[in-house]
Amino acid sequence: MAESVTEKSKAEVKVYDSEEELAVALAKYTADLSEKFCKERDAFTVVVSGGSLIKSLRKLVEPPYIDSIDWSKWHIFWVDERVVPKDHPDSNYLLAYDGFLSKIPIPAGHVYAINDALSAEAAADDYETCLRHLVKSKILDISKESGFPKFDVMLLGMGPDGHIASLFPGHPLVHEKEKWVTFIKDSPKPPPNRITFTFPVINSSANIALAIVGAGKADVVQKSLGDDKSSDLLPVQMVSPEGELVWYLDKDAASKL
Numbered sequence: 001m002a003e004s005v006t007e008k009s010k011a012e013v014k015v016y017d018s019e020e021e022l023a024v025a026l027a028k029y030t031a032d033l034s035e036k037f038c039k040e041r042d043a044f045t046v047v048v049s050g051g052s053l054i055k056s057l058r059k060l061v062e063p064p065y066i067d068s069i070d071w072s073k074w075h076i077f078w079v080d081e082r083v084v085p086k087d088h089p090d091s092n093y094l095l096a097y098d099g100f101l102s103k104i105p106i107p108a109g110h111v112y113a114i115n116d117a118l119s120a121e122a123a124a125d126d127y128e129t130c131l132r133h134l135v136k137s138k139i140l141d142i143s144k145e146s147g148f149p150k151f152d153v154m155l156l157g158m159g160p161d162g163h164i165a166s167l168f169p170g171h172p173l174v175h176e177k178e179k180w181v182t183f184i185k186d187s188p189k190p191p192p193n194r195i196t197f198t199f200p201v202i203n204s205s206a207n208i209a210l211a212i213v214g215a216g217k218a219d220v221v222q223k224s225l226g227d228d229k230s231s232d233l234l235p236v237q238m239v240s241p242e243g244e245l246v247w248y249l250d251k252d253a254a255s256k257l
């Protein structure tokens with residue numbers, strides 16, 4: 001059970017005693033949204049990040065959810081991906097496959113990995129083209145407000161510098177307003193070459209959960225959720241979806257709030 005729940009502007013902040021309890025709550029959150037969207041639109045479009053988030057999704061592939069979720073209606077996307085082969089240790093696809101996708105009966109055609117044979121520029125364009133096709137086929141919703149694709153849920157981590165996806169503090173990409181998917185070749189977090197969704201897409205989401213664990217994130221969590229608005233906004237502070245935003249924190253990450 002969340003130790004505390006607070007409202008920060010449109011965001012809800014839930015703090016858990018441990019990562020284990022956070023993982024249990026994150027699984028319920030995701031399963032509840034899956035039931036809602038599968039009922040409403042016969043599909044569930046899920047965006048995941050890389051990093052420790054995938055580990056925190058582990059309760060989804062255990063009972064009761066492994067049996068109760070209609071995995072055939074899921075469509076999985078990556079909010080960012082390293083431009084490396086899909087079998088490379090740095091691949092977010094490989095991370096998700098090993099930790100999650102290999103354990104669920106999701107149709108292979110519903111897992112949208114990047115084309116790893118392309119350059120960063122071409123892979124970003126190719127991924128955007130894939131999203132545009134899915135909007136046309138109505139698998140992927142479109143925001144009437146923004147005109148950008150509207151994913152049902154984004155499950156995101158945050159870096160210790162406040163980056164989300166591959167959108168880093170002070171990097172011009174945080175201001176990209178036109179593209180759905182873009183690329184970076186100087187990522188401060190290795191490896192350097194990545195593709196990433198842009199903020200217009202991220203902020204058109206119906207739901208976003210930020211799953212943040214560990215004392216190493218406490219300073220940025222405090223800066224992001226505290227009242228200090230003195231300096232430039234961090235990318236994580238620019239996350240403001242059309243729908244609901246929930247911060248899932250363990251006690252260590254929330255220790256400076």
Ligand SMILES: O=C(O)[C@H](O)[C@@H](O)[C@H](O)[C@H](O)COP(=O)(O)O
Nearest residue numbers: 049050051052157158159164165
């Ligand atoms: O490709 C990536 O590197 C991730 O998508 C990245 O955005 C990640 O979510 C954060 O860096 C947090 O990672 P940790 O949770 O492992 O700190």
